[in-house]
Structure formats: C-alpha cells, structure tokens
Amino acid sequence: MNKRVILASLALILSTGLFAQKTTTADITKKNSWLKIGLNAGVPVGDIADFSSFVAGLELKGQLMETNHFGIGLTTGYNHFFAKNNGQSFGTIPLGVFVRVYPESKGFFAGVDGGYSVLTGANGAKGGAYIKPQLGYHNYDWNVFGFYNHIFRSDVNGGSIPHVGIGATYNIRFN
Numbered sequence: 117m118n119k120r121v122i123l124a125s126l127a128l129i130l131s132t133g134l135f136a137q138k139t140t141t142a143d144i145t146k147k148n149s150w151l152k153i154g155l156n157a158g159v160p161v162g163d164i165a166d167f168s169s170f171v172a173g174l175e176l177k178g179q180l181m182e183t184n185h186f187g188i189g190l191t192t193g194y195n196h197f198f199a200k201n202n203g204q205s206f207g208t209i210p211l212g213v214f215v216r217v218y219p220e221s222k223g224f225f226a227g228v229d230g231g232y233s234v235l236t237g238a239n240g241a242k243g244g245a246y247i248k249p250q251l252g253y254h255n256y257d258w259n260v261f262g263f264y265n266h267i268f269r270s271d272v273n274g275g276s277i278p279h280v281g282i283g284a285t286y287n288i289r290f291n
Contacts, residue, residue: 151288152177152259158281160197168197168205171279177214187216191229195265197277206238208267208277210246222255233267233277244269244276250283259285 158171173195181187191212199205212231219225229248235241245268252261260282267277 145290148181149290150179151290152179152285153288154259154283154285156195156263156281156283158263158265158279160277160279162278163275164197164277164279167200167203169200170198171281172196172198173283175283175285177285179214179216184221185218187218187227189214189216191231195279197279204237204239206241207236208243208246209234209236210248212246212248218254223253224251225254225259225261226251227261242269243267257287259287 152175154175156171156173156175158173159165160168160171173193175191175193177189177191179187179189191210191214193210195208195210197206197208210229210231210233212229212233214227214229216225216227227250229246229250231246232243233246234243246266247268248263248265250261250263252259254260261284262280262282264280265278269276
C-alpha cells in the first residue's frame with residue numbers, strides 16, 4: 117500500500133510539472149537556472165535507529181525556475197548512515213526529481229524530492245523509492261531547510277529507512 121501511495125504522489129507531482137510547462141522553449145540563464153550544492157545532517161527514526169545513530173550527506177541539484185515562484189529539477193547526492201553498537205555503516209545515493217514553491221523572492225519555501233535511492237555497503241540489500249518533503253528559508257544565494265527522508269524498501273531482509281534532519285544548499289549560477 118505504501119509503495120502505491122508514493123508512486124501515485126510522484127506521478128501527480130511530475131504530471132503537474134509537465135502540464136504547467138509553457139509551449140515555448142525557455143532559455144537557460146543565470147536568472148532562471150542554477151546548481152545547488154550543499155550538506156545535510158540528521159538522525160535515523162523508526163527501526164533503523166536501532167542500527168544507525170547519525171546521518172551526514174551531500175546534495176547536488178540542478179534547478180530550473182518555471183516561474184518566479186515554481187522550480188523543478190534533478191537531484192542526487194550521498195547520505196552516510198553511521199553504525200551504532202558495532203553494526204555496519206552504509207550509504208544511500210538518491211536519484212530523483214524535485215519541485216519547489218517559493219511564495220516570495222526571499223523567505224519561506226516548500227518542496228519535495230522523490231525518486232529511487234540506491235543502497236551502498238549494505239551486504240547486497242536493495243534500495244527503494246524515496247520521498248523527501250522539505251520546508252525552509254531561501255534567499256538569492258542560500259537555502260536552509262528541515263526535511264523528512266523516507267526510503268521505502270521491498271527487500272525481505274530490511275525495512276524502510278527514514279530519517280529527519282536539516283540541510284543547506286548554496287546556489288551556483290550558470291553563466
């Protein structure tokens with residue numbers, strides 16, 4: 117059931133972005149597109165908290181502003197789950213898309229990332245679909261946000277991998 121809800125949510129988000137597209141091709145400029153590079157830190161929640169005590173990660177996003185208040189893009193990065201009680205550390209590599217809503221040119225924003233997250237260093241365990249809602253503050257150069265990241269796995273030997281945290285990204289403009 118959870119997988120269906122996540123897939124339906126992602127389909128809705130993606131289709132909203134697709135139908136909101138202009139019929140003309142927009143030029144990519146430093147005013148409407150940029151790279152976001154950043155760091156995040158968090159704590160595992162749920163059952164995974166029995167095996168991991170802390171999560172640290174890197175983020176890389178490419179964003180295109182469809183309007184002054186709506187951005188879409190691609191995202192990737194790496195999150196490292198530090199082991200607890202002599203357990204095994206592991207990592208995740210998210211591969212996804214995102215949408216952002218910016219009500220004002222500076223201030224509050226809301227967004228969601230979604231896609232597939234690959235597991236690394238987890239003894240053959242498989243990744244799964246993920247969703248990462250975010251709320252934060254933005255200005256011309258920075259985004260600072262809180263998030264909840266949940267990886268839904270169908271692997272028999274492991275369950276979902278949720279964590280909460282904070283992050284910041286710096287905007288690098290295209291020339």
